[in-house]
Amino acid sequence: MRLSRSSLCRGKTGCLIGRVCILWCVHLRIRDIRIPRRIRKRKIQIDDLVESIAEFGLLQPIIVDTENTLIAGYRRLEAARALGWESIDVRVIDAPERKDRLLLEIEENSVRQDFDREELERARTLLRRYERSGPVWRAWNWLLDVVDRLFKV
Structure with a gap:
């Protein structure tokens, strides 16, 4: 794992956020990220996200655990791949319990609300x-x- 401090990290590590601890923010090689079985099985659309990231950059880092296993941000990761990126900003969290990782994936994908x-x-x-x-x-x-x-x- 190639670690370098991300511009997103403000020097704080070990910040307890709810049930998990954010260990650090890093720039990680995409090929080092492992993708487990996801809840969503349907084919994802990333064209709009690719355009957004190309224009504005990655606004929200993806989330991985200490083993570089993706927890949240699959579409962002795929968009970065489509753009030819070799590395991406990630938040590494300490979530040893499978249940907590699953809850994070669910939360990341369910709490968004479109503009009225x-x-x-x-x-x-x-x-x-x-x-x-x-x-x-x-x-x-x-x-x-x-x-x-x-x-x-």
Whole structure:
């Protein structure tokens, strides 16, 4: 295992998060990651994730145990492979109990919530706001941000 400190790690190790302990954040070679049988058996779609990671990078590291066995982040791992990456940011956790690893996989895949219609419209409005550039627009956007914060729009 080739370990190097990840830019995601803030120097803290051994942080207890709920039932598991995050041991460290590292950059790990993809070929060193073992993939166990997954709960999901259907073919996954990664095209949208590949595009996202290509544009914005990996925003959330995958999770492995101390034996480099994948616990969560299969789609992210496959997207990194599709992009030709040789290594990826991982969080290494101490989860010796199979039940805890399974609970993490379930949690990682079940708690996400899509934007509702109102939230999507708010996102579109903000994107249109920030597409404009120049000093006048920056000042205007700053003013609109202040109003948003004051009135919790």
